[in-house]
Amino acid sequence: MSDPRAAKTQRRTRIQEEKEVQILDAALEVFSTHGFRGTTIDQIAEVAGMSKPNLLYYFRTKEAIHRVLMERVLDTWLDPLRAFDDNGNPEAEIRSYIRRKLEMARDFPRESRLFANEVLQGAPYIMDELTGPLKDLVDEKAKVIRAWQKAGKIVKCDPYHLIFSIWATTQHYADFDVQVKAVLGQRYSGEGRFDDAARFLEQLFMHGLLPPKPEA
Amino acid sequence: MSDPRAAKTQRRTRIQEEKEVQILDAALEVFSTHGFRGTTIDQIAEVAGMSKPNLLYYFRTKEAIHRVLMERVLDTWLDPLRAFDDNGNPEAEIRSYIRRKLEMARDFPRESRLFANEVLQGAPYIMDELTGPLKDLVDEKAKVIRAWQKAGKIVKCDPYHLIFSIWATTQHYADFDVQVKAVLGQRYSGEGRFDDAARFLEQLFMHGLLPPKPEA
DNA sequence: AGTAATGTTTACCAATCGGTCAAATATCCG
DNA sequence: CGGATATTTGACCGATTGGTAAACATTACT
Numbered sequence: 001m002s003d004p005r006a007a008k009t010q011r012r013t014r015i016q017e018e019k020e021v022q023i024l025d026a027a028l029e030v031f032s033t034h035g036f037r038g039t040t041i042d043q044i045a046e047v048a049g050m051s052k053p054n055l056l057y058y059f060r061t062k063e064a065i066h067r068v069l070m071e072r073v074l075d076t077w078l079d080p081l082r083a084f085d086d087n088g089n090p091e092a093e094i095r096s097y098i099r100r101k102l103e104m105a106r107d108f109p110r111e112s113r114l115f116a117n118e119v120l121q122g123a124p125y126i127m128d129e130l131t132g133p134l135k136d137l138v139d140e141k142a143k144v145i146r147a148w149q150k151a152g153k154i155v156k157c158d159p160y161h162l163i164f165s166i167w168a169t170t171q172h173y174a175d176f177d178v179q180v181k182a183v184l185g186q187r188y189s190g191e192g193r194f195d196d197a198a199r200f201l202e203q204l205f206m207h208g209l210l211p212p213k214p215e216a
Numbered sequence: 217m218s219d220p221r222a223a224k225t226q227r228r229t230r231i232q233e234e235k236e237v238q239i240l241d242a243a244l245e246v247f248s249t250h251g252f253r254g255t256t257i258d259q260i261a262e263v264a265g266m267s268k269p270n271l272l273y274y275f276r277t278k279e280a281i282h283r284v285l286m287e288r289v290l291d292t293w294l295d296p297l298r299a300f301d302d303n304g305n306p307e308a309e310i311r312s313y314i315r316r317k318l319e320m321a322r323d324f325p326r327e328s329r330l331f332a333n334e335v336l337q338g339a340p341y342i343m344d345e346l347t348g349p350l351k352d353l354v355d356e357k358a359k360v361i362r363a364w365q366k367a368g369k370i371v372k373c374d375p376y377h378l379i380f381s382i383w384a385t386t387q388h389y390a391d392f393d394v395q396v397k398a399v400l401g402q403r404y405s406g407e408g409r410f411d412d413a414a415r416f417l418e419q420l421f422m423h424g425l426l427p428p429k430p431e432a
Numbered sequence: 433a434g435t436a437a438t439g440t441t442t443a444c445c446a447a448t449c450g451g452t453c454a455a456a457t458a459t460c461c462g
Numbered sequence: 463c464g465g466a467t468a469t470t471t472g473a474c475c476g477a478t479t480g481g482t483a484a485a486c487a488t489t490a491c492t
Contacts, residue, residue: 119391207426
């Protein structure tokens with residue numbers, strides 16, 4: 001049994017650990033910008049700094065690499081939503097959820113784009129995860145939000161669209177980064193824009209754009 | 217000169233009109249879900265209901281089809297922003313901008329996904345349009361927003377991020393449609409969700425989530 | 433009708449794709 | 463060291479890719 005791909009109870013070698021990390025990192029880079037079908041094994045191999053057959057020694061197929069990446073992304077991508085605490089203060093919870101999602105867009109833009117690519121293409125590989133675990137989690141959090149609304153802590157509005165809008169605004173900074181960069185031009189300064197974005201989004205979600213009425 | 221692809225001052229045939237429409241429509245369908253590199257000419261030809269060489273009689277290369285589509289998308293995609301009127305009432309202008317963008321997401325989801333795919337992949341074909349015309353237009357509208365803010369019509373906030381957030385929230389319903397569908401499940405009823413989305417977004421952008429203070 | 437231009441198809445090409453294989457090489461361990 | 467195991471490579475395969483050439487069919491126009 002000299003094939004790591006057929007590993008059963010077999011122990012994994014140091015080299016296996018390293019190479020698999022290299023491959024997955026390279027694959028994340030390429031998949032996230034070209035999508036599954038637009039990515040070639042040769043591309044991944046080149047970025048990973050190894051030959052194609054060598055890469056295929058660690059992952060039998062292109063699908064196998066993609067599958068591992070998608071599983072990891074899905075697993076970690078929902079962490080911020082899971083951390084959404086119904087015992088906390090609604091305002092603080094929403095603020096920190098926005099901040100956490102924004103941090104993920106900043107720290108893991110490739111993962112975000114991989115996910116975006118997958119969903120854009122009709123989510124062929126993760127549809128079950130969306131209609132299953134994801135939906136269940138969102139349903140649960142929607143109930144929390146509704147409870148907050150009934151208690152008058154936040155205004156009444158559709159909790160699902162609220163969650164969508166947080167996803168959309170935060171992931172935008174990862175998925176549409178080159179557009180953000182192009183439009184901001186000079187203003188796109190290093191990491192400062194994430195603070196700007198965080199400040200703006202928190203204000204938007206808390207108070208909206210209209211100035212507070214002088215009370216009628 | 218029997219080649220429509222080399223047409224100079226030549227008039228276009230009825231058949232040319234029809235076939236080009238068919239091809240572009242089919243190509244929009246395929247490109248928008250698989251991206252440029254993930255799309256094959258055969259796929260487009262099949263959806264368009266013709267043979268590959270026949271398709272290539274009208275468009276010399278895959279790039280040529282893609283180029284035409286991108287030009288059209290770019291041209292129409294900014295219409296809502298261009299319609300953003302600095303003479304109008306700020307609140308009404310922002311409301312109708314949101315509504316228009318949401319209508320585009322509803323009526324032209326494929327165009328939205330084509331654009332999203334392009335930007336996700338680093339905007340290789342439209343970078344110049346982003347740093348040029350798009351940036352200029354956004355700069356102009358940002359000034360309008362700043363003027364509104366100085367006049368106290370809307371609260372002070374970064375106008376660029378405001379525009380980004382409108383783009384993100386509205387296009388989300390086209391680009392991430394399958395996710396929206398998966399999460400909403402039963403609630404995803406025909407076209408009604410766009411009304412829900414419009415209602416939510418207008419409320420969010422106008423007033424935010426926190427209930428109005430009883431005035432301190 | 434006849435003919436020139438336009439449109440379509442069949443057969444094909446070189447390049448690239450995902451993936452295999454056996455031989456060569458490097459590493460681990462007693 | 464030596465041998466077993468793990469890793470790497472080059473040469474290769476059939477399928478698919480984007481695109482072409484030329485024969486064939488159809489349309490448009492006088």
